[in-house]
Amino acid sequence: MTHLTETSSTGTSLNPLVREDWDALTFRVHRSAYRSPAVFQQEISRIWGHTWLYLGHETEIPNPGDFKTRTLGGRPLIFCRDSDGEIRVFFNSCTHRGTILCRFKEGNTKHFQCFYHAWVFSNNGDLAALPGDEAYTDVPEFRESMRLRSVPRVQSHEGFVFISFDPDVPDLMTHLGRAAHYMSLTASIGPKGMHTVPGVQLYSIKGNWKLGVENAMDGYHFAPTHNTFVGYLRETGFAVTDDDQYAYDLGGGHGLLILTGHNGRIGMVWEPRFGEKEKERIAAKRREMAERLGPERAAEVADASRILYVFPNLLLFDLEALTIRQLEPVAPDRTDVRAWQFVERDEPAEARELRIKTMVSFVGPGGLATPDDIEAYEAVQRGIEATADAADPGIDWSDMSRGMADEKAGRQGRSIDEGAMRSFWRHWASLIDAEEPGR
Amino acid sequence: MGRRTVTRAEVEDFLYQEARLLDEWRLDDWQALFEDGARMEVTTTDWGGWELSSAGAFMADDHDLIKARVKRLKSRKAHAEYPRSRTHRLISNVIVLEQGDDTVSIAANFVIHRFRDEQTYTYVGRYAHVLVVDDEGLRFRLRRSIPVNEVMDPGARLSFIL
Numbered sequence: 001m002t003h004l005t006e007t008s009s010t011g012t013s014l015n016p017l018v019r020e021d022w023d024a025l026t027f028r029v030h031r032s033a034y035r036s037p038a039v040f041q042q043e044i045s046r047i048w049g050h051t052w053l054y055l056g057h058e059t060e061i062p063n064p065g066d067f068k069t070r071t072l073g074g075r076p077l078i079f080c081r082d083s084d085g086e087i088r089v090f091f092n093s094c095t096h097r098g099t100i101l102c103r104f105k106e107g108n109t110k111h112f113q114c115f116y117h118a119w120v121f122s123n124n125g126d127l128a129a130l131p132g133d134e135a136y137t138d139v140p141e142f143r144e145s146m147r148l149r150s151v152p153r154v155q156s157h158e159g160f161v162f163i164s165f166d167p168d169v170p171d172l173m174t175h176l177g178r179a180a181h182y183m184s185l186t187a188s189i190g191p192k193g194m195h196t197v198p199g200v201q202l203y204s205i206k207g208n209w210k211l212g213v214e215n216a217m218d219g220y221h222f223a224p225t226h227n228t229f230v231g232y233l234r235e236t237g238f239a240v241t242d243d244d245q246y247a248y249d250l251g252g253g254h255g256l257l258i259l260t261g262h263n264g265r266i267g268m269v270w271e272p273r274f275g276e277k278e279k280e281r282i283a284a285k286r287r288e289m290a291e292r293l294g295p296e297r298a299a300e301v302a303d304a305s306r307i308l309y310v311f312p313n314l315l316l317f318d319l320e321a322l323t324i325r326q327l328e329p330v331a332p333d334r335t336d337v338r339a340w341q342f343v344e345r346d347e348p349a350e351a352r353e354l355r356i357k358t359m360v361s362f363v364g365p366g367g368l369a370t371p372d373d374i375e376a377y378e379a380v381q382r383g384i385e386a387t388a389d390a391a392d393p394g395i396d397w398s399d400m401s402r403g404m405a406d407e408k409a410g411r412q413g414r415s416i417d418e419g420a421m422r423s424f425w426r427h428w429a430s431l432i433d434a435e436e437p438g439r
Numbered sequence: 440m441g442r443r444t445v446t447r448a449e450v451e452d453f454l455y456q457e458a459r460l461l462d463e464w465r466l467d468d469w470q471a472l473f474e475d476g477a478r479m480e481v482t483t484t485d486w487g488g489w490e491l492s493s494a495g496a497f498m499a500d501d502h503d504l505i506k507a508r509v510k511r512l513k514s515r516k517a518h519a520e521y522p523r524s525r526t527h528r529l530i531s532n533v534i535v536l537e538q539g540d541d542t543v544s545i546a547a548n549f550v551i552h553r554f555r556d557e558q559t560y561t562y563v564g565r566y567a568h569v570l571v572v573d574d575e576g577l578r579f580r581l582r583r584s585i586p587v588n589e590v591m592d593p594g595a596r597l598s599f600i601l
Contacts, residue, residue, distance in 0.1 A: 105485070199491070202590040205594065206594040232510070336590070356491065356499050366481050371597070378594060
C-alpha cells in the first residue's frame with residue numbers, strides 16, 4: 001500500500017482517490033480508481049446495487065409476451081411485457097435451484113419454463129406449473145412463496161425503463177432530476193413518438209466503464225482524436241467548430257454537453273452530406289415541430305445536438321441521429337457496451353436510411369469515429385499500469401483541471417473543458433468509500 | 440443466366456485476391472474492386488435478415504463512405520489503426536448462389552485474426568456478396584459481412600475492413 005503525497009497544503013480530498021484544489025486550480029483522480037478490483041467491487045455493490053439503472057426502452061418489447069434477457073450490474077434479468085401488457089422485470093433465475101430460467105436473448109412467450117425440473121412461470125411471475133406437486137405440503141402457499149422474483153423497483157420516463165435493486169431508493173424522477181427534461185426533449189423529436197430498432201451494437205472494450213463516461217463528456221478530445229472524421233466532414237462541405245458548445249452539471253452525477261454547430265441533425269439541421277432532398281424535408285419538419293411543440297420548445301429540441309449522461313450507465317447521443325448507449329461494467333478493465341438506434345416512428349424510408357447510414361458512420365465499433373475512442377479507453381487502461389505502485393506515488397494521478405478558472409469564476413464551462421468530468425467524479429467520490437490510494 | 444458463366448474458382452480467386460489486398464493494407468487497390476454506387480455492410484450480431492437501411496448495423500456504407508473509410512484508414516490520424524493491426528484472413532466454403540443478368544450472388548465463410556498490442560482477436564463470420572460480372576472480371580455491388588460471433592470479443596472493434 002502506497003500513501004498519498006500531499007501535493008498542495010490547500011487541496012481538498014473529496015475521497016482518497018479524488019482531489020480538487022481551488023487555489024492551485026487542479027483536479028486529480030487517482031488511477032487505481034480505474035484499476036482496483038476492490039474499487040470495482042464497491043462500485044457494483046454501492047452504485048449498481050443502490051441506484052436507478054437504465055435497463056432498456058419499452059419499445060424493445062412492444063407486444064404482450066415480448067421479452068429480452070439482459071445482464072445489469074452482473075445480474076441476469078428478464079425484461080418482459082406480461083400478457084396484460086404490463087412491463088415486468090424479473091431476476092432470470094429459477095426460484096427452485098437458481099438455474100437461468102430463460103436461455104434465449106429475446107422472444108415472445110406466455111410462460112418461462114425451467115428445463116431443469118420443468119417448473120413453469122407465467123410472464124407475470126406466477127408459478128403456473130409445479131410438476132409432482134403432491135409431494136409438497138400446502139401447495140397454494142408453496143406456489144405463492146416460489147413466484148418468480150421481481151427486481152424491487154421498476155419505473156420509466158419517456159419509455160426509458162429504469163430499475164433499482166434497492167427497494168428504498170427515491171422515485172426515478174427524483175433520481176433523474178434535471179436530466180429528465182433532456183430525455184423529454186429527445187423523446188419529442190418524432191410527431192408519432194420514437195422507438196428503438198433491431199440491429200443492436202453489442203461490443204466489449206478492454207477499459208474501465210468510467211473511461212466511457214469521461215470520453216462522452218469530454219469535448220476536448222474531439223478534434224485530435226477524431227481528426228479523420230473532422231476531415232471527412234470538411235470534405236463533405238461542413239466545418240465542425242468548438243464554438244458555442246457548453247457542458248452542464250445536472251446534479252446527481254448526470255452531465256450534459258450542448259453542441260451547437262457541431263454537426264447537422266437529420267430532420268432538423270441541414271448539413272451538405274444529407275443531400276438536397278433532406279433540406280426540403282427539414283424545412284417541413286421544422287414547421288411541424290413548431291406547430292406541435294411551440295416555437296421555443298421546438299427550437300430547444302431541434303437546434304443543438306446533445307450528449308446526455310444519466311448516472312451511472314446511460315448515454316443518450318442526440319447528434320446527427322440518435323443512439324442509446326448502455327455501459328455494463330464487467331471487470332475493472334472490461335466494459336460491455338450495448339447501443340440501440342433510436343428512430344422516429346413512421347418516418348419516410350429514405351429518412352430512415354439516411355439516419356442509419358449517418359449514425360453508424362460515426363458511432364459504434366465500425367464507425368469512422370468510435371474506434372478511435374475505443375483506442376483511447378484501451379490505451380489509457382494499458383497506460384496507467386506504468387505508474388501503478390510507482391516509487392513516487394504523486395505521479396499515479398490523472399488530471400482533469402481544464403477550465404477550472406472559469407468554473408471558479410462562475411462562468412459556464414465549455415464542452416472542451418473538463419467540467420462535466422469533474423461533476424461526474426465529485427458524485428462518484430461521494431458514493432465510494434475508498435481506502436488510501438494503492439494499486 | 441448472364442452473359443457468361445461464373446465459376447466457383449473465379450469467385451474464389453476474387454475473394455482470395457481481395458483478402459490479400461486487405462491483409463497487405465493495399466487499400467487503394469482494394470477500393471478499385473467496387474463499382475460506382477456500391478455498398479458495404481457489416482451486420483450486427485443480432486441480425487435477423489432485415490435490410491440495413493431500416494435498422495441498426497455495424498457498417499452501412501454507401502460508395503462515398505467506402506471512399507471516406509479508405510482515406511481515413513490510410514491516415515496516420517486513424518488512431519485505432521495507427522499503428523496498423525496485422526490481419527490474417529482465411530476464406531472457405533465458397534458457393535455461387537445465383538447468377539443474374541450481370542450479377543452473381545455468392546456466399547463464403549471467413550475467419551479473420553487481428554493482432555494488435557500483443558493481443559489476438561478472432562472474427563468469425565460469412566460473406567453474402569453481390570458481384571457485378573463483366574468481361575474484365577468481378578466487382579462488388581454489395582459487400583456484406585455477417586459476423587457469427589454472439590458478441591464481439593473484448594477489444595474486438597471493427598476498426599479495419601471485416
